[in-house]
Amino acid sequence: MAGIPRQRLDTSTPHPARVWDYWLGGTDNFASDREVAAQIVEVMPDLPINARSERQFIGRVVGMLAGEIGVDQFLDVGTGIPNAGNTHVVAQKINPAARIVYVDNDPIVLIHARALLESTSEGATDYLDADLRHPDPLLQAASETLDFSRPVGLMLMGVIEFVTDDTLALDTVHTLIDALSPGSYVAIASSMPSVGMQRAVDLWHARGGAPLVLRSPENLTRFFDGLDLLEPGVVSLPQWRPDPLTDYRDMEVYQYGGVARKG
Numbered sequence: 479m480a481g482i483p484r485q486r487l488d489t490s491t492p493h494p495a496r497v498w499d500y501w502l503g504g505t506d507n508f509a510s511d512r513e514v515a516a517q518i519v520e521v522m523p524d525l526p527i528n529a530r531s532e533r534q535f536i537g538r539v540v541g542m543l544a545g546e547i548g549v550d551q552f553l554d555v556g557t558g559i560p561n562a563g564n565t566h567v568v569a570q571k572i573n574p575a576a577r578i579v580y581v582d583n584d585p586i587v588l589i590h591a592r593a594l595l596e597s598t599s600e601g602a603t604d605y606l607d608a609d610l611r612h613p614d615p616l617l618q619a620a621s622e623t624l625d626f627s628r629p630v631g632l633m634l635m636g637v638i639e640f641v642t643d644d645t646l647a648l649d650t651v652h653t654l655i656d657a658l659s660p661g662s663y664v665a666i667a668s669s670m671p672s673v674g675m676q677r678a679v680d681l682w683h684a685r686g687g688a689p690l691v692l693r694s695p696e697n698l699t700r701f702f703d704g705l706d707l708l709e710p711g712v713v714s715l716p717q718w719r720p721d722p723l724t725d726y727r728d729m730e731v732y733q734y735g736g737v738a739r740k741g
């Protein structure tokens with residue numbers, strides 16, 4: 479268990495990383511996670527599609543940044559349990575010298591972090607057991623692997639919803655953005671409000687899940703203030719620069735996102 483105090487691994491309440499893993503077809507989850515995940519799908523059947531769309535979005539964004547733009551450093555906060563197409567896998571396939579720092583605050587992710595640390599010999603990966611809500615120590619630790627005087631791709635995939643206070647969330651994200659050099663990129667994806675999504679969130683909270691908030695596309699766009707938002711802006715994830723392998727292009731998936739450049 480990679481030095482994790484057992485009391486930190488709470489298997490009695492559902493955890494976001496494990497429920498997400500279940501919807502992605504993974505096996506790193508417990509009965510409490512599976513039970514809630516199945517109940518949520520009853521009120522919001524598309525939630526596994528949100529999760530899969532977000533994984534595909536990660537692939538397209540990292541592919542674009544590492545490929546056509548040439549970003550070779552990534553800070554991926556709210557990593558989740560390792561899955562196919564993790565940031566370092568996509569980036570290092572394009573540029574074996576790419577350097578990636580992963581961050582999550584769930585002990586289950588730390589347990590599985592070894593899979594995130596399987597770097598190429600030319601590049602580097604690191605994993606930080608840290609909290610988005612404390613960006614300064616996070617940046618300090620990340621700077622041991624990443625050179626913040628050069629461009630970095632900041633990935634915030636499905637994580638800002640867990641910082642429920644809008645002011646705190648905006649301040650936190652902008653503390654991270656302030657640390658990035660010009661030419662860096664910021665990619666954010668987050669869950670959108672709908673009747674079904676709100677029912678899912680209410681059920682999640684009733685079952686003791688970590689508090690989360692749904693933000694409208696307009697509200698999500700505010701996180702990119704001061705940056706150059708790339709086309710097509712903040713959209714339902716399958717509409718963001720789809721490629722031939724992008725699924726669900728004919729659906730509105732209630733997981734939105736965008737990518738912006740720091741000038």
Ligand SMILES: C[S@@+](CC[C@H](N)C(=O)[O-])C[C@H]1O[C@@H](n2cnc3c(N)ncnc32)[C@H](O)[C@@H]1O
Nearest residue numbers: 495556557558582583584609610635636637640
């Ligand atoms: C919905 S999952 C998304 C996983 C992955 N980024 C993806 O898109 O497939 C959200 C992840 O954010 C993590 N998380 C939630 N709050 C966090 C916080 N305050 N600091 C760091 N990670 C957090 C959870 O543990 C979970 O692994």
